[in-house]
Amino acid sequence: MSVPVPDTVDHSVSGTAPGAVAFWLRVALDVPLQGLFDYRADTRVPVGARVIVPFGARQLVGVVIEHPERPALDPRQLRDIILALDDTDPLPEDWLRLASFAAQYYQRPLGEVILPALPAGLRKVSAYLGKRSAGGPVRRMDRRQARKAVEIEADEPPQLNVEQADAVAAIAALREHKTVLLHGVTGSGKTEVYLHVAQQVLARGRQVLFMVPEINLTPQFELSLRARLSAVAGAQALAIMHSGLSDGERLQAWMRVQRGEARVLLGTRLSIFAPMPELGLIVVDEEHDVSYKQQDGLRYSARDLAIWRAHDRNVPVVLGSATPSLETWNHAESGRYLRYTLGKRAKAAEPPALRLVDTRRLAMEQGFSPQLIEAMERRLELGQQSLVFLNRRGYAPVLNCGSCGWVSQCTRCTAYTVMHRGRGRFNLLQCHHCGYQARVPRACPDCGDQDLKPMGRGTQRVEEYLAERFPQARIARIDADSTRLKGSAAALFAQVHAGEVDILVGTQMVAKGHDFANLGLVGVLNADAMLFAQDFRAPERLFAQLMQVAGRAGRHAAGGEVIIQTDYPDQAVYQALVRHDYHGFARYGLAEREAVGLPPFAYQALLTAEARELPKSLEFLARARGLPAENPQAFPEAGAVTLYDPVPLRVVRVANIERAQLLVESHNRPVLQRFLTQWTAALPELARELRIRYNLEVDPLEI
Numbered sequence: 001m002s003v004p005v006p007d008t009v010d011h012s013v014s015g016t017a018p019g020a021v022a023f024w025l026r027v028a029l030d031v032p033l034q035g036l037f038d039y040r041a042d043t044r045v046p047v048g049a050r051v052i053v054p055f056g057a058r059q060l061v062g063v064v065i066e067h068p069e070r071p072a073l074d075p076r077q078l079r080d081i082i083l084a085l086d087d088t089d090p091l092p093e094d095w096l097r098l099a100s101f102a103a104q105y106y107q108r109p110l111g112e113v114i115l116p117a118l119p120a121g122l123r124k125v126s127a128y129l130g131k132r133s134a135g136g137p138v139r140r141m142d143r144r145q146a147r148k149a150v151e152i153e154a155d156e157p158p159q160l161n162v163e164q165a166d167a168v169a170a171i172a173a174l175r176e177h178k179t180v181l182l183h184g185v186t187g188s189g190k191t192e193v194y195l196h197v198a199q200q201v202l203a204r205g206r207q208v209l210f211m212v213p214e215i216n217l218t219p220q221f222e223l224s225l226r227a228r229l230s231a232v233a234g235a236q237a238l239a240i241m242h243s244g245l246s247d248g249e250r251l252q253a254w255m256r257v258q259r260g261e262a263r264v265l266l267g268t269r270l271s272i273f274a275p276m277p278e279l280g281l282i283v284v285d286e287e288h289d290v291s292y293k294q295q296d297g298l299r300y301s302a303r304d305l306a307i308w309r310a311h312d313r314n315v316p317v318v319l320g321s322a323t324p325s326l327e328t329w330n331h332a333e334s335g336r337y338l339r340y341t342l343g344k345r346a347k348a349a350e351p352p353a354l355r356l357v358d359t360r361r362l363a364m365e366q367g368f369s370p371q372l373i374e375a376m377e378r379r380l381e382l383g384q385q386s387l388v389f390l391n392r393r394g395y396a397p398v399l400n401c402g403s404c405g406w407v408s409q410c411t412r413c414t415a416y417t418v419m420h421r422g423r424g425r426f427n428l429l430q431c432h433h434c435g436y437q438a439r440v441p442r443a444c445p446d447c448g449d450q451d452l453k454p455m456g457r458g459t460q461r462v463e464e465y466l467a468e469r470f471p472q473a474r475i476a477r478i479d480a481d482s483t484r485l486k487g488s489a490a491a492l493f494a495q496v497h498a499g500e501v502d503i504l505v506g507t508q509m510v511a512k513g514h515d516f517a518n519l520g521l522v523g524v525l526n527a528d529a530m531l532f533a534q535d536f537r538a539p540e541r542l543f544a545q546l547m548q549v550a551g552r553a554g555r556h557a558a559g560g561e562v563i564i565q566t567d568y569p570d571q572a573v574y575q576a577l578v579r580h581d582y583h584g585f586a587r588y589g590l591a592e593r594e595a596v597g598l599p600p601f602a603y604q605a606l607l608t609a610e611a612r613e614l615p616k617s618l619e620f621l622a623r624a625r626g627l628p629a630e631n632p633q634a635f636p637e638a639g640a641v642t643l644y645d646p647v648p649l650r651v652v653r654v655a656n657i658e659r660a661q662l663l664v665e666s667h668n669r670p671v672l673q674r675f676l677t678q679w680t681a682a683l684p685e686l687a688r689e690l691r692i693r694y695n696l697e698v699d700p701l702e703i
């Protein structure tokens, strides 16, 4: 990748003092401008190294991308770098390739990909040039790093069943890139397969990247990985990376994997950007999970980047799921991905019994059917745990005046404010879109009546009701509110695992991946909320989510039971669920998508505009849509790309910003890519003219 650098530069051109040696560097910076920036240095700074450079009046950390043969500017105008940072090894070439691919594919300037991917300590100028910078964060870290030799008890691995053993043998034998789908029903022991394959890869002296969708799943996996892999890789060989770490911890993990000290990296989506010189395997657990998609900045899919990276490094990548995304399933069906199936549960032989309770004619009590209450009573008698799943946090989704019909609304968003029970004396109204928060008023702001009622229910209200209904039971609630403090989620999950909880109420946070040993019953409230969503992926997501949460029941013992309350028991999604029929659901779903030309049979991008007023957002999108017609030569691909009409977002206004979006679609991915590159070159000017903010998302998951 690096270009040979001339040792000396023609003095008359460079303007350097006679006899001096100069080097040209092309540097990526985190600034919202396309392109790279050229500087001069008097030492040879390698590609991948970080430098501090002047940029306007500012000083920024940048990364050297190449040594240009000649600078883009007149060399006399080149500025000198301020400092070359050598406290870490340069970023490896393959890391730079990954970043370049991501920048190109997601249509962002390279610097806006590279710098944010680094741990904060490596991209802050103040760490190096500030008054109190004691020689850089890396050296500080090294001094602080007191090695604790934690003794981990190796646990006895279970005997693999035939399906697991076949999958392990086949995957571990791969010596080149393959994308492997491990399709295993919930509780089928996918983790065991990952661990066995990882063991063999580690034994060959390679590193393993292990990705999970949720930060809360890391402790459980950390335990298994420590117990099982320390024998092959050493007790210190595990590094963890997720957004809950301090800057120092994140930096330390980064350094340890880059130096090869850590052999296994366990992390959430951001770990895809960790430098791993000896990468030998990537595992993406719950590959269908939307959490792998970054929702701001560089809107990347860590799952898709994992596949690209594994291909680039010529190593296997294993995608695990009970409910693969239809994109992945399509590739498995067509034979492009290898597929291994774990068809039955590893411990409890049977899957949980799934029951739909038709709630249309039932006398419900606080959202609970008599059937669900009775089932919970039975589990309490058996000494087993129950999980009540409701994907809505807070006490009630809206507050309503019984006399005049007033409803609590956010003044800054087109959304209701959600009632929350406060810790102190006051209840709160909270906007889940912008974070606005206020006390619940004593009386109706419109008519002064004191008859304000919470409408509907969230997890807090369910918890309150269950505490009244089952006074003898120990109840815990796990959602974003109850786990706000660092460590509180881990503590709550530990209580559940330790059997200190009888009834667990939770949002999607509890649905994923957890291996609860004593959980017999799962009850699902308000599943219908997702049934009629606009998004074409809504049924797929509902199916996956319900399958996931249902999969928490009866994992270690027979007799697991799932009750889904619904007003629409005949819907195809529910019928497929009751039959545990992923195959049927996927076949039907793919056929439908193919018939109307939706992903994975088409490729999409979404341009979103944000302005004070909706008309301005719509105007920007309309003008952006018109660009190809105005200048056909600049858009040779436009004929094979569909640009839909701009439309307001469902929640139009958030924090006083009004948003609209435009969908771009093509049946050919390279065509779409080329079109987007041409298009995004023209958008900044249009945005400046209309004074608007916009973002482009490639492969959007929510439309």
Ligand code: ADP
Residues within 6 Å of the ligand: 158, 159, 160, 161, 164, 184, 185, 186, 187, 188, 189, 190, 191, 192, 346, 347, 515, 555
């Ligand atoms: P999945 O990720 O597929 O939902 P897990 O990997 O969590 O399932 O496995 C479910 C449970 O089965 C775990 O408690 C695990 O230890 C256990 N298990 C896995 N494989 C075996 C096996 N071959 N024999 C016995 N128990 C197993």
Ligand code: ZN
Residues within 6 Å of the ligand: 401, 402, 403, 404, 405, 406, 444, 445, 446, 447, 448, 449
């Ligand atoms: Zn009123």
Ligand code: ZN
Residues within 6 Å of the ligand: 410, 411, 412, 413, 415, 431, 432, 433, 434, 435, 436, 654, 655
């Ligand atoms: Zn708001």
